Amino acid sequence: MQDVTHDSSSSARRPPAELLRRLRARHTCDPVTHVERVPARAGEPAPWPAWVPEELRAAFAGRGVVAPWRHQTEAAELAYAGQHVVVATGTASGKSLAYQLPALATLLADPRATVLYLAPTKALAADQLRAVAGLELAGVRPACYDGDTPRAEREWIRRHSRFVLTNPDMLHHGILPGHAHWSGFLRRLAYVVIDECHTYRGVFGSHVAHVLRRLRRQCAKYGRTPGQALVGSRSTPVFVLASATSGDPAAAAGRLTGLPVTAVTEDTSPRGGVTFALWEPPLLPADASASAADLAPVRRSALRETADLLADSVVEGVRTLAFVRSRRGAEVVAANARRALDEAVPGLGDRVAAYRAGYLREERRELERALLHGDLLGLASTSALELGVDLVGLDAVLICGWPGTRASLWQQAGRAGRSGEEALAVLVARDDPLDTYLVHHPEALFGRPVEATVLDPANPYVLAPQLACAAFEAPLTPADLELFGEGAKEAVDSLVEAGALRQRPTGWYWRHRERPEVDLRGEDGAPVCVVEAATGRLLGTVDGGSAHFLLHAGAVYLHQGVSYVVDSLDLADGCALVHAEEPDWSTHARDVTSLSVVSVRSYVDAGPVGLFLGEVDVTSQVVSYQRRRIATGEVIDTRPLDLPARELRTVAVWFTLSPESLALAGVEPADVPGGLHAAEHAAIGLLPLIATCDRWDIGGLSTALHPDTEAPTVFVYDGHPGGAGFAERAYGTAAAWLRATRDAIAECGCESGCPSCVQSPKCGNGNNPLSKPDAVRVLDVVLGSLPAPAGTGDERGAARDRAHGDATNERGAAVPRQEGRPLERSVSEGRAAETG
Numbered sequence: 001m002q003d004v005t006h007d008s009s010s011s012a013r014r015p016p017a018e019l020l021r022r023l024r025a026r027h028t029c030d031p032v033t034h035v036e037r038v039p040a041r042a043g044e045p046a047p048w049p050a051w052v053p054e055e056l057r058a059a060f061a062g063r064g065v066v067a068p069w070r071h072q073t074e075a076a077e078l079a080y081a082g083q084h085v086v087v088a089t090g091t092a093s094g095k096s097l098a099y100q101l102p103a104l105a106t107l108l109a110d111p112r113a114t115v116l117y118l119a120p121t122k123a124l125a126a127d128q129l130r131a132v133a134g135l136e137l138a139g140v141r142p143a144c145y146d147g148d149t150p151r152a153e154r155e156w157i158r159r160h161s162r163f164v165l166t167n168p169d170m171l172h173h174g175i176l177p178g179h180a181h182w183s184g185f186l187r188r189l190a191y192v193v194i195d196e197c198h199t200y201r202g203v204f205g206s207h208v209a210h211v212l213r214r215l216r217r218q219c220a221k222y223g224r225t226p227g228q229a230l231v232g233s234r235s236t237p238v239f240v241l242a243s244a245t246s247g248d249p250a251a252a253a254g255r256l257t258g259l260p261v262t263a264v265t266e267d268t269s270p271r272g273g274v275t276f277a278l279w280e281p282p283l284l285p286a287d288a289s290a291s292a293a294d295l296a297p298v299r300r301s302a303l304r305e306t307a308d309l310l311a312d313s314v315v316e317g318v319r320t321l322a323f324v325r326s327r328r329g330a331e332v333v334a335a336n337a338r339r340a341l342d343e344a345v346p347g348l349g350d351r352v353a354a355y356r357a358g359y360l361r362e363e364r365r366e367l368e369r370a371l372l373h374g375d376l377l378g379l380a381s382t383s384a385l386e387l388g389v390d391l392v393g394l395d396a397v398l399i400c401g402w403p404g405t406r407a408s409l410w411q412q413a414g415r416a417g418r419s420g421e422e423a424l425a426v427l428v429a430r431d432d433p434l435d436t437y438l439v440h441h442p443e444a445l446f447g448r449p450v451e452a453t454v455l456d457p458a459n460p461y462v463l464a465p466q467l468a469c470a471a472f473e474a475p476l477t478p479a480d481l482e483l484f485g486e487g488a489k490e491a492v493d494s495l496v497e498a499g500a501l502r503q504r505p506t507g508w509y510w511r512h513r514e515r516p517e518v519d520l521r522g523e524d525g526a527p528v529c530v531v532e533a534a535t536g537r538l539l540g541t542v543d544g545g546s547a548h549f550l551l552h553a554g555a556v557y558l559h560q561g562v563s564y565v566v567d568s569l570d571l572a573d574g575c576a577l578v579h580a581e582e583p584d585w586s587t588h589a590r591d592v593t594s595l596s597v598v599s600v601r602s603y604v605d606a607g608p609v610g611l612f613l614g615e616v617d618v619t620s621q622v623v624s625y626q627r628r629r630i631a632t633g634e635v636i637d638t639r640p641l642d643l644p645a646r647e648l649r650t651v652a653v654w655f656t657l658s659p660e661s662l663a664l665a666g667v668e669p670a671d672v673p674g675g676l677h678a679a680e681h682a683a684i685g686l687l688p689l690i691a692t693c694d695r696w697d698i699g700g701l702s703t704a705l706h707p708d709t710e711a712p713t714v715f716v717y718d719g720h721p722g723g724a725g726f727a728e729r730a731y732g733t734a735a736a737w738l739r740a741t742r743d744a745i746a747e748c749g750c751e752s753g754c755p756s757c758v759q760s761p762k763c764g765n766g767n768n769p770l771s772k773p774d775a776v777r778v779l780d781v782v783l784g785s786l787p788a789p790a791g792t793g794d795e796r797g798a799a800r801d802r803a804h805g806d807a808t809n810e811r812g813a814a815v816p817r818q819e820g821r822p823l824e825r826s827v828s829e830g831r832a833a834e835t836g
Helices: 016-025 054-061 071-082 097-111 122-134 152-159 170-176 177-186 202-222 248-259 302-315 327-344 359-372 406-413 433-440 460-473 478-484 490-499 544-550 659-664 668-693 726-731 734-747 772-787 795-799
Strands: 032-038 083-088 113-120 143-146 163-166 190-196 230-231 234-236 237-244 263-264 275-280 320-324 353-357 380-381 396-400 422-426 502-506 507-510 529-530 538-542 556-559 560-572 575-580 583-604 610-628 635-642 646-657 698-706 711-718 832-834
Touching: 016 032, 016 190, 016 275, 016 302, 016 422, 032 113, 032 433, 054 097, 071 083, 071 097, 071 237, 071 263, 083 097, 083 248, 097 122, 097 163, 097 237, 113 170, 122 143, 122 163, 122 359, 143 152, 143 772, 152 177, 163 170, 170 202, 177 190, 177 202, 190 202, 202 234, 202 248, 202 460, 202 478, 237 248, 248 263, 275 433, 302 320, 302 327, 302 353, 302 380, 302 396, 320 327, 327 353, 327 380, 327 544, 327 556, 353 359, 396 406, 396 529, 406 422, 460 478, 460 490, 460 507, 478 490, 490 507, 529 560, 538 544, 544 560, 544 583, 560 711, 583 698, 610 711, 610 726, 610 772, 646 659, 646 726, 646 734, 646 772, 659 668, 659 711, 659 772, 668 698, 668 711, 668 734, 668 772, 711 726, 726 734, 734 772
Parallel strands: 083 237, 083 263, 113 163, 113 190, 143 163, 190 237, 275 422, 320 380, 320 396, 353 380, 396 422, 529 575
Antiparallel strands: 032 275, 230 234, 502 507, 529 538, 556 560, 560 575, 583 610, 610 635, 610 646, 646 711, 698 711, 698 832
16 A cells, blocks of 8 residues: 555545545556446436324424335235245345335234244344434334343333344244243234345255245244235235345245245436446565465455455545454454554554454444444455445445356445445455456356356255254244145154154144254354453454364464464364464465265166265365465465364265266366366356256265276265255255256357356365366266166166165276275375365
């Protein structure tokens, strides 16, 4: 960051184009590869619906809402008339008014009615609580009910609050198991608001879908009241959903709720223009990159570039939010920005902070308050602030690295824009093939539809545990099975067979005293507390799945700009002891991953190709960490660690090919890893077409010679313990799935591979090696050998499908069958893993 004169007025504004010009001018080589101009749009107001009481109109007028926009009234009218509705419009389009109008009007008209609001994050619920409480409507009594709610307040909320704000986790763990205590609230429940419903995707979304069905079941049990809609033979509150723009929001909302939902998608709110820049960090000078083994030029890291851009924006008096992919990255960006600001203007660094999960409740609330009131000019955040928290006053957004989807990209970019005024968004590319491709191919980002929200309530691995939870709450009946939908009867039968349920003439009963332990989010282990050893002060928490990487002995842990070094990690007690220290080095954990075939459920012998379905163990272990100089990135040393391996027993589908078949197809031996790797990425990307999953719910691995299959192999596995049903669907429709994969690669207009075909946003190997033409050749071999899809009358696959027993396929490679202890083997070199 260059020294400049600081404009101390937080209200000072520079037009986005001028700010971008000044930021670009500080580089000798222009880092901007493309500037996209999103034009401003005028709003289209509409009259207040006739049923909105004057008291409510006056309250909104007091908050500056003179009249609603047309899409707000359209959604509100549908909801007030008893129709389930999803409003899927852009960021800052006023979706909250669309559900607040019918909900609050009903509460004012009916003193007994209640409303339940669900948000995916506590920050969003707290923000909505501020908004509803700020209207100061008599008798509404809004309150947050979540894990941060003091015990003393919970009873009052159950008895007296009429607008309860919570999250799906608390509904699942706290409210529904204790539904008798909530009977009065549920009996009078008029509306269920589901905010940011596009975040409920994949396995998490499938779990939430059944939590909502369990909620509908309890509402029906306690009876229908005025203001509620009657759907079929069941009473249910009216569901009002808010979503970012997404593909087919009505279908996604219908899968989530199990109800017919009408979509409102035309955004009629005013929108300020957005200047969207794609920014590629410059190459480092030769001497700065001399430590690289091959002396190749190295780009400046996206974290350092984002930190400097954040500092420069704050110096210009521009309120800026930087989105960073990881918790640690957010801390690094904030710390570097503060350091640069204090060098330019002493004390200015205090106006920059980090925000992420793992902070204590009080810290999160204070940061939110400071940002809203302008005490902070810059904030480096994880995606925790991506959702609809009201960040009025932000002028610029920095996005450090591709966030994974176009939906997230536009959600994050939409955080900027003060009351419809002009805004600046900058995507800072990381130094990897995916980000490099995107900043040089803007057509892959702009003018294309966002992704659809994908979830599958019929997933048996989700459905069975959710039915167990429902049975714990009240015995299941045949009518309940209809509510839970496709596969419910089969899932109940499996629970009976497993001894979890007992069937009686009146229904199915839960057999155990304790309730089922079901984690909606599939997080790996309990949180680990971070404690300052000298004082015993709790600094924060880290989720169990990240503790091995972030809290190993010797790790540098950042918390609000203060650096700590970890003294010890006790996984059994869930505690890491740290001491304050400011080393001139950072730490980077290194892990090894392997995949072992445990057993084969079923396989198809197709000559040179084998197609398999079975259990696998995916093993990951943090084995060492590097210490690197902060200033240069130089590796000081590598230190060993003795941490337990983490093992995921899951279900995978995989195919093998004979080396001879690849050679005949024109795949050179040196190109086999790149061809398999590219085919693996594309297959994972196309699986949602077949299995109704999310890319982040599955993983993959490819290798030119796997020790268990003794052949070139591509694995695709469910990223959830015990499997989630995705690999099974892929196996059952392999020919159709891989045909779609092959066509997607071949029809893509790029020359050597891009995110639209073979590059992956979550590749553990940095999208290297990849070979697009060889991926097509690999898949041609597979498709030319596999039998026709099931149901076409071709019995070849059925004749060769053996679920048990050792065998040898036509190319002579052993078909593994392992029962019990997994093979203690590591994946061979050349393996390319995709991990999420």
